Amino acid sequence: MKITSVDLTPVASMRETGHLSRHVIIRMHTDEGLIGLGEMSDVGDWGVMYNLDDVKGAYESLLIGKDPLAWRTITIAARSRLRMGGAIRAGFEIGLFDLVGKIQGQSVAGVFGGSLRDKWRVCYPIFRNYSREDAEANIARVNRRMKEGQDLFRLYHGGNVEADEIFLDGVKSSWGDQFVLKSLDFSGAHKWKRVVQALDVLLRYYRPFHLESVSDRRDLEGQYEVRKRIDLPISEHVSSLNQAYEFARHRYVDIFNISLSGAGGFTNALHVAQVADAAGLSCLVGTTQELSIGVAAQAMFGSVVENLDYPGDPTGGLLYESDVVKERIQYENGYVIVPEGPGLGMELDEEKVAAISEPLSSVS
DSSP states (O other): OOEEEEEEEEEEEEBTTSOEEEEEEEEEEETTSOEEEEEEOOTTTTSSOOOHHHHHHHHHHHHTTOOTTOHHHHHHHHHHHTTTOHHHHHHHHHHHHHHHHHHHTSBHHHHTTOOSOSEEEBOEEEOOOOSHHHHHHHHHHHHHHHHTTOOEEEEEOOSOHHHHHHHHHHHHHHHGGGSEEEEEEOTTOSOHHHHHHHHHHHTTTOOOSEEEOOSOTTOHHHHHHHHHHSOSOEEEEOOSHHHHHHHHHHTOOSEEEEOHHHHTSHHHHHHHHHHHHHTTOEEEEOOSOOOHHHHHHHHHHHHHOTTBOSOBOOOHHHHBSOOSBSSOOOEETTEEEOOOSSBTOOOBOHHHHHHHBOOOOSOO
């Protein structure tokens, strides 16, 4: 079997928060009719958009005429050709391994030796409270999700401690300890001393499983300063083997937050997880807020990581108003269900794709 062509289709889907996210759906065609499905997820993160003609050309230079089962040589070449990694290489590997699983008649997890778990716990994101109005809207969001059986949440801190207090106090009054805070996420956007000051207030309401990105990303020592003062594990996004080595060597963090978009696909993400395991550190599966194809890939990744010691973040299947598959990724009482194969276990719905297809643009 040979890969014959690649199609890239940009789509846009609205989050329930009103934010429009852009993604690219990937189809890898073969001479025997099988199609590998991939996703470049939430591609507007950096404020500019990819040139899809150029991306398509790069993909085809790596894939046309190749046997998908020779995936090791293909992914090695892709790590060289697509050095920037990120969503471009993640989408490439998601599509490739979906195709490999379909050829072999097994799930993507099976391609990597089989699932260790058929579901794993995930949290729902509560985005930044900049005002009382934001806090009240987020309280309503929690109320709805709690009634649906989703009891685990992650709170992004936006710098307004008073607004976060309004949110946490409102949730505490309504749900008490039924509401579980998975993490307080500071997004690497605040000086570590400001983080410690905020935590002195916010931890009076709930004690999360861990803290995330607790200092300015240029100040790695700041993470250690927070740890010395706050007795909670600290997680950080790790996307490269160099980062993984530095974090493991200096013990800057306790948990590697690994997403396929951050790491640039399955192969590098698994290498990063293995570095954490060798150093006795933990992992969690992060997110850039994917549609169902991307979440399915994240679910597969989480199912094969041995040191997955903390709940993860991929809840895009709940977050977006529109999706591109016939049946969305499934969640049950706060767990993402690992799809059954072959491949990612996702089937594209061409009408849904057409309904939300629009050119990539960095201008809203």
